[in-house]
Amino acid sequence: xxxxxxxxxxxxxxxxxxxxxxSLVRGRSVADALVILEHTPKRAALPVIKAIKxxxxxxxxxxxxxxxxxxxxxxxxxxxxxxxxxxPASRGRALPFTKKSSNVLVVVxxxxxPKKVAPKPVEKTAxxxxxxxx
Numbered sequence: 001x002x003x004x005x006x007x008x009x010x011x012x013x014x015x016x017x018x019x020x021x022x023s024l025v026r027g028r029s030v031a032d033a034l035v036i037l038e039h040t041p042k043r044a045a046l047p048v049i050k051a052i053k054x055x056x057x058x059x060x061x062x063x064x065x066x067x068x069x070x071x072x073x074x075x076x077x078x079x080x081x082x083x084x085x086x087x088p089a090s091r092g093r094a095l096p097f098t099k100k101s102s103n104v105l106v107v108v109x110x111x112x113x114p115k116k117v118a119p120k121p122v123e124k125t126a127x128x129x130x131x132x133x134x
Contacts (some may be wrong), residue, residue, distance in 0.1 A: 003073055003109040004063050006055035010080050011047040015102035018044045019077040022104070030056050030070040030108060047104055048075075055106040070110040078103045 011018065021044040025033035033052055037045045052072065059065040080101035086094040 001109050001111060002063065002065065003107050004055060004059040004065065005105065005107045006051050006058055007106075008047060008051040008054070008104040010101045011104060012099070012101055013044055013047065014100040015077045015079050017042075018047060018102050018104065021045050021048050022075050022077050025052075025072060026075045028072055030072060031068075033072055051104045051106045052108075055108040059108050059110060064113050065108075065110040066113045067110075070108050072106065073109045074105065074107040076105045078105070 021037070021040060021042050024040065025036055025048070028036070030052060034049065037049045037052070052075075056067065056070055059070055060067045080103045082101070083099040084096060085099060086096050089095045
């Protein structure tokens with residue numbers, strides 16, 4: 001069993017909201033997780049779906065893992081960059097607030113595909129030369 005990772009950075013949503021959705025599919029197979037997330041009515045499901053699909057594509061295309069055996073090993077959401085902004089308020093004041101972002105790490109593990117073995121070419125046997133009758 002080998003593991004492959006995908007790291008999505010600077011998703012423009014708070015990590016608390018994304019981690020609620022991520023906890024639904026942690027430890028499940030990739031196929032089950034995608035079905036669950038596609039039927040989850042939260043906006044935070046989209047970046048998690050993208051990260052899982054990216055990890056699955058990395059596993060099957062570059063590392064040669066079987067797509068049916070993929071399981072989500074770890075799914076963690078951490079805080080990303082924060083952008084400070086100001087909202088205008090009454091009497092010329094400015095009220096500060098921060099726009100939060102998050103990073104999503106997905107590690108997928110599975111078994112390797114059985115490698116196809118090329119059939120060996122059939123060797124032609126050399127026939128003995130026939131003797132001519134006199």
